[in-house]
Amino acid sequence: MTQKISIRKSATVPNAMKLARFRRSPDLGPRVLFFSGGTALRGLSRAIIDYTHNSIHLMTPFDSGGSSAIIRDAFKMLAVGDIRNRLMALADRSLKGNPEIFALFATRLPKDEAQAALCVRLEAMVRGRDPLVAAVPDPMRKIIRNHLQFFLERMPASFDLRGASIGNLILTGGFFNQKRHIDPVIYLFTKLVEARGVVRPVVNRDAHLAARLANGRVLVGQHLITGKENPPIDSPIEELFISDDKDDPKSVRPAIRAKVKRLIASAELICYPMGSFYSSLVANLLPMGVADAIRENECPKVFIPNTGRDPEMMGLNVAKAVAELFRYLDQGCSKIAPRDALLNFVLVDSKNGDYGGPIDVHKIRRSGVEVIDTQLVTPRSAPYLDPDLVLANLLSLV
Structure with a gap:
């Protein structure tokens, strides 16, 4: 008779021996899953193939610019x-x-x-x-x-x-x-x-990203939210949702396909990475089935907040971003999920990174999430994260 048990163990971050092993056999490397979009992960994606050929990238299909x-x-x-x-x-x-x-x-x-x-x-x-x-x-x-x-x-x-x-x-x-x-x-x-x-x-659908702002305005179209092609938002995002109709923005929850659910289930580590917080990260969590698939996978889950300026994060510091992640993941779960089933670690560089203010480590830890504070920014990469340092720490948690 077989039975399922949970094993806890300590990890060294970064782990030079583990990284060297991955580099020797990247074809046998870990299945690290990223929820992302846009170009923020371009450098990391180019670097990760030196460590693993098995990374998984679930992308938002809602780009409208x-x-x-x-x-x-x-x-x-x-x-x-x-x-x-x-x-x-x-x-x-x-x-x-x-x-x-x-x-x-x-x-x-x-x-x-x-x-x-x-x-x-x-x-x-x-x-x-x-x-x-x-x-x-x-x-x-x-x-x-x-x-x-x-x-x-x-x-x-x-x-x-x-x-x-x-x-x-x-x-x-x-x-x-x-x-x-x-x-x-x-x-x-x-x-x-x-x-x-x-x-x-994440879904194969002709749909649009919409945001309801705190001032009551509703923006339909990813390009209106990011602050790149259009002026930055002038009020914090109160609710992000998917709409099938640009002219009549009503919230819909398209379901992920079984093959996407299997990809999430196969991950050995799930990463909520840097990038536009709402239009690249949270957008991937909105379809029905994503949060449940994350909850059911017992692998480590890691959030890497942005450094530098993300116009979408108006009114959000790192602790509030963690709370927002939990809010959208909770909304997507069909039943109440324990905190550690959705997020385990936040990876930051408080010494060299610009997070728009101090990081409230105690508040984050009270939510059941461990903060890993280590070097992620170099003089060459500043104000952004260095892909090699991010990978060294991230892959050590597999």
Whole structure:
């Protein structure tokens, strides 16, 4: 007869021996799961492949700015830009052909050229005559051309190509090639560029992020919340929710798929990482099933607060951010969860990091969360976190 028991043990942070073991065999490395979006984890994602090829990245599909907004408006689909960025960050940079794919995926069409000229260039890419596409070796070149062909065939006449990301257009074409399923497209490009990790949207849904502010205003669209493309919010966020309709923002709770639940269940460590607090982190916790899957996994859970300025965190210090995490996780759980089933550690650098004020360690510990205060910021990375130091401490907790 088998039985399940819990074992507690101490950990050295950072653990040089454990890190050296991971570096020797990254293909056997730990399954560390990140709830994220945007570009805040780009540096960490590039660095983590030296330690593990098994990291898991659940991404928000609600980006509504820039090239993603134009694609989403035209095709009523999830955003693919953050997925593209993460796949490229995790790709094996030594693989033949990958530098050429990086260059192609990172290219944006000029903003100052006429639409007709941009259509001509896109058609040249489909035929393989554009230098960027011609530089990509087969079979990757044929697949890219095929996906671009699918995009061109479905592109509305009114579609504005100025500033469009070529990588986003390729993934969009693949989305239609796979009958509006994004997972096969991600899987294909994961294999083509040997991405050393798993990347998935938390839900495959054409939905929008909305925020109700303390002053009563409701903002619909991730780009209005982040304070990057638009002015920063002028009042703290009181409630973040998902809406299917931009014009009639009512809260919905789309459910995660069984495969996403299995990914969360498989994690050996769950990280709530740095990045835009609401639109990148909390947004991933909103779909139905996420919080329950976190609760059911007994692995360590770690929160890494932002250093520097995050416009979304208006009115939040580290202790209040911890309380907000608990609030959204509690809302998502189908039954009352003990604190240690949702969050165990907060990783900070009180000496070198700018957290907008002192860190109330006693208040955080009273909520059942341990504070690990260690060096995470270097003179080179300041005011932001150094990816290598973050990983050294994070992976030591596995």
